[in-house]
Amino acid sequence: MTQLQVKIVNKSQHAVPAYATSGASGMDLKASINEDIVLQPLERTLVPTGLFIELPEGFEAQIRPRSGLAIKQGLTCLNTPGTIDADYRGEIKVILINLSNEAQTIHNGDRVAQMVIQKVEIISWVPVEELGETVRAAGGFGHTGKQ
Numbered sequence: 001m002t003q004l005q006v007k008i009v010n011k012s013q014h015a016v017p018a019y020a021t022s023g024a025s026g027m028d029l030k031a032s033i034n035e036d037i038v039l040q041p042l043e044r045t046l047v048p049t050g051l052f053i054e055l056p057e058g059f060e061a062q063i064r065p066r067s068g069l070a071i072k073q074g075l076t077c078l079n080t081p082g083t084i085d086a087d088y089r090g091e092i093k094v095i096l097i098n099l100s101n102e103a104q105t106i107h108n109g110d111r112v113a114q115m116v117i118q119k120v121e122i123i124s125w126v127p128v129e130e131l132g133e134t135v136r137a138a139g140g141f142g143h144t145g146k147q
């Protein structure tokens, strides 16, 4: 298991995010709010989590929706997957949107999203005149499988 030096400032009373099971990809993120948030249909909002983290270079955190919340309440992350840059030192916030046709309420401590830690490649460009040939070439957008 990769061990990261991560500085976590947890301004809410909630436990620090953890994997719910040994095979989980993500750690659930909880809303850190003083008052309930009521989201009308198609309304979106920024939900604070009380979490500030310091990731090493070469890593990112992705903020992804939770499937249970999506199927039961129509609540999902608008910008999925949200990107937490390694150099970000602000509070992690979740952009939630209500895609159901009724008002949805978010309470303090509700698990509103999950966070996946990923390695990222930081690259530099080498400009070339020609790109390498492939069978696909420029085909895309449903190009394969046609007679």
Ligand SMILES: O=c1ccn([C@H]2C[C@H](O)[C@@H](COP(=O)(O)OP(=O)(O)OP(=O)(O)O)O2)c(=O)[nH]1
Pocket (backbone or CB within 6 Å): 063, 079, 082, 083, 084, 085, 086, 088, 091, 092, 093, 094, 095
């Ligand atoms: O769901 C999210 C997405 C982003 N962020 C924070 C961390 C991230 O490092 C920063 C910038 O995010 P992003 O690059 O997606 O937004 P932007 O619109 O490109 O803003 P910026 O110009 O600040 O990069 O905002 C969150 O807290 N939650």
Ligand SMILES: [Mg+2]
Pocket (backbone or CB within 6 Å): none
């Ligand atoms: Mg950006």
